[in-house]
Amino acid sequence: MERNEILSRVEEIFREELELDELTLTDETTADDVEEWDSLSHIQLVVALEKAFGIKFTSREILSWENIGDLISCIQSKI
Amino acid sequence: MVVNSLSFLWFFLAVMVVYYLCQNRKELQNIVLLIASYWFYSQVDIRMAILLLVLTLVFWLLGKGIGVAFDKDDNRRASILVNIGVAIGIGALFYFKYLNFFMDSIIAFAGLFDLHLSWTAMKLIVPVGLSFFTFKLMSYVLDIYHGKIAPEKDIVSFTNYIAFFPTILSGPIDRPKPFLKQLTVARIFNPDNLMNGFRRILWGMFLKMCIADRLDIYVSAIWNNYEHHSSISIIFASLLYPLQMYADFCGYSEMAIGVALILGFKVAENFKRPFFTINIANYWSRWHMSLTSWLTDYVFMPLNIKLRDWGTNGTIAAIMLNMAFIGMWHGAEWTFFLFGIYHGLWYIPLMISGQFFKKTKIKVNSHGWPTAPFVAKMAGNYLVVTFGLMLFHSKNISEFWAILCRIPEAWNGSLFFDMPTLVNGAICSIALIYVDIQEEWFPNKKIYLPSFAERWRWELTIALEIVAILLFGIFDSNQFIYFQF
Numbered sequence: 001m002e003r004n005e006i007l008s009r010v011e012e013i014f015r016e017e018l019e020l021d022e023l024t025l026t027d028e029t030t031a032d033d034v035e036e037w038d039s040l041s042h043i044q045l046v047v048a049l050e051k052a053f054g055i056k057f058t059s060r061e062i063l064s065w066e067n068i069g070d071l072i073s074c075i076q077s078k079i
Numbered sequence: 080m081v082v083n084s085l086s087f088l089w090f091f092l093a094v095m096v097v098y099y100l101c102q103n104r105k106e107l108q109n110i111v112l113l114i115a116s117y118w119f120y121s122q123v124d125i126r127m128a129i130l131l132l133v134l135t136l137v138f139w140l141l142g143k144g145i146g147v148a149f150d151k152d153d154n155r156r157a158s159i160l161v162n163i164g165v166a167i168g169i170g171a172l173f174y175f176k177y178l179n180f181f182m183d184s185i186i187a188f189a190g191l192f193d194l195h196l197s198w199t200a201m202k203l204i205v206p207v208g209l210s211f212f213t214f215k216l217m218s219y220v221l222d223i224y225h226g227k228i229a230p231e232k233d234i235v236s237f238t239n240y241i242a243f244f245p246t247i248l249s250g251p252i253d254r255p256k257p258f259l260k261q262l263t264v265a266r267i268f269n270p271d272n273l274m275n276g277f278r279r280i281l282w283g284m285f286l287k288m289c290i291a292d293r294l295d296i297y298v299s300a301i302w303n304n305y306e307h308h309s310s311i312s313i314i315f316a317s318l319l320y321p322l323q324m325y326a327d328f329c330g331y332s333e334m335a336i337g338v339a340l341i342l343g344f345k346v347a348e349n350f351k352r353p354f355f356t357i358n359i360a361n362y363w364s365r366w367h368m369s370l371t372s373w374l375t376d377y378v379f380m381p382l383n384i385k386l387r388d389w390g391t392n393g394t395i396a397a398i399m400l401n402m403a404f405i406g407m408w409h410g411a412e413w414t415f416f417l418f419g420i421y422h423g424l425w426y427i428p429l430m431i432s433g434q435f436f437k438k439t440k441i442k443v444n445s446h447g448w449p450t451a452p453f454v455a456k457m458a459g460n461y462l463v464v465t466f467g468l469m470l471f472h473s474k475n476i477s478e479f480w481a482i483l484c485r486i487p488e489a490w491n492g493s494l495f496f497d498m499p500t501l502v503n504g505a506i507c508s509i510a511l512i513y514v515d516i517q518e519e520w521f522p523n524k525k526i527y528l529p530s531f532a533e534r535w536r537w538e539l540t541i542a543l544e545i546v547a548i549l550l551f552g553i554f555d556s557n558q559f560i561y562f563q564f
Contacts (some may be wrong), residue, residue, distance in 0.1 A: 043380075
């Protein structure tokens with residue numbers, strides 16, 4: 001799957017989970033840029049992403065993402 | 080050496096002069112800071128300073144080892160080293176703070192089954208600030224392991240991060256990344272930092288000396304002799320205790336942050352008007368923030384990730400463990416454990432109703448004030464916090480139970496009224512509440528201030544604070560409550 005394709009699917013999941021219809025994500029977006037993206041919603045997002053892509057992240061991977069770019073790379077390496 | 084003492088003032092002035100004399104050479108400045116920090120810490124007990132140094136060196140080497148392991152793609156070795164680090168950190172805490180408590184509890188438990196074990200309690204001196212600096216040490220190796228930072232090359236910088244004297248005794252607990260970054264540049268003398276730091280120190284002194292120590296006279300008079308006091312006095316003292324705790328610990332934090340700022344460092348914040356919150360989750364996001372964010376990142380998050388497939392039940396389990404951890408962090412007593420569990424239980428209805436996962440903003444009316452239902456919710460939350468702090472304040476479970484039992488028994492007595500203490504305490508507490516309301520709801524509009532006062536706002540504030548400290552301050556001060564942790 002192309003990187004852009006993953007990004008748009010991730011964006012869709014973020015919009016749904018965080019209830020933010022207008023949200024736009026880029027590789028550089030971090031949790032600091034999105035008020036609703038906190039430590040709690042992060043776990044909900046992880047579960048939704050795992051389900052959508054049919055993959056499983058390790059704890060170390062989840063805790064090491066600094067921005068959306070890291071998350072996309074991690075998904076890309078698993079599918 | 081207490082931060083609001085004359086001896087600290089002389090020490091700090093001497094450090095400041097030497098520190099800024101070498102402001103063009105950051106390496107020298109870091110060495111001055113390190114000597115100052117170790118001199119400050121060794122004033123408590125030289126043995127503790129040695130222990131601090133040994134632990135610091137061990138964690139620095141572990142950090143290096145994890146970096147080397149990752150360079151060689153040896154994830155297993157990195158994982159072993161980070162686990163050693165966590166085990167040493169928790170082991171040090173356990174040995175100094177919890178060993179006697181743990182053994183006593185085992186013996187008491189065995190006694191229930193007629194097993195008679197014996198254990199001579201060890202006389203251990205708990206290193207001051209242990210709970211704070213072990214957390215810094217552990218976050219350093221964990222952050223390297225999670226790829227958030229690279230191992231620090233400069234041992235002086237790393238040692239400075241752990242031993243930084245403004246925060247070594249009681250926090251705030253800084254994270255390695257933002258702090259170490261500040262050590263890579265020279266701190267040039269900045270009059271704005273001096274002024275802002277001085278203002279925060281003064282505000283901290285006001286909170287500690289005029290409110291916390293003043294209220295302590297009243298609260299302790301009742302709490303230490305509860306069997307002679309009426310129900311109404313016990314309830315009133317219990318309601319004042321959260322305010323006393325807030326003024327005490329926020330006062331300390333303000334002073335630590337102010338001292339750090341004068342030296343050119345921005346350290347973590349600890350309080351954000353915690354009583355203007357409508358539930359316990361909001362409250363913990365604004366009370367002792369550097370500890371709660373540490374536990375969120377290193378305890379709650381990893382647990383929640385591990386248990387994520389259990390849905391809400393997993394989050395509840397992670398929160399209960401996290402809150403039990405927060406409670407026990409304060410000390411080896413069942414009261415602290417129950418204090419944590421009590422708060423954890425308040426999270427459950429929030430999680431089941433879904434409120435925990437949504438950010439609720441406090442509604443304000445057309446004048447900018449919070450609406451009546453939200454004021455009622457805030458008052459309710461204050462009561463929830465008060466009950467938890469009654470547990471926290473009690474020496475042990477039997478004392479807590481005796482105080483609780485005293486309340487329905489002594490309705491006949493009148494309110495213990497210590498006029499000078501309550502009047503002085505009330506005047507200063509109103510000033511604190513005014514400042515907090517101002518910052519929470521009217522950050523850009525100064526309320527009820529005449530225009531001349533608006534113009535000379537900072538000068539007037541400083542003058543008023545100095546007058547208040549001289550008039551209402553307690554000078555034969557108590558230690559800060561959080562120094563014992």
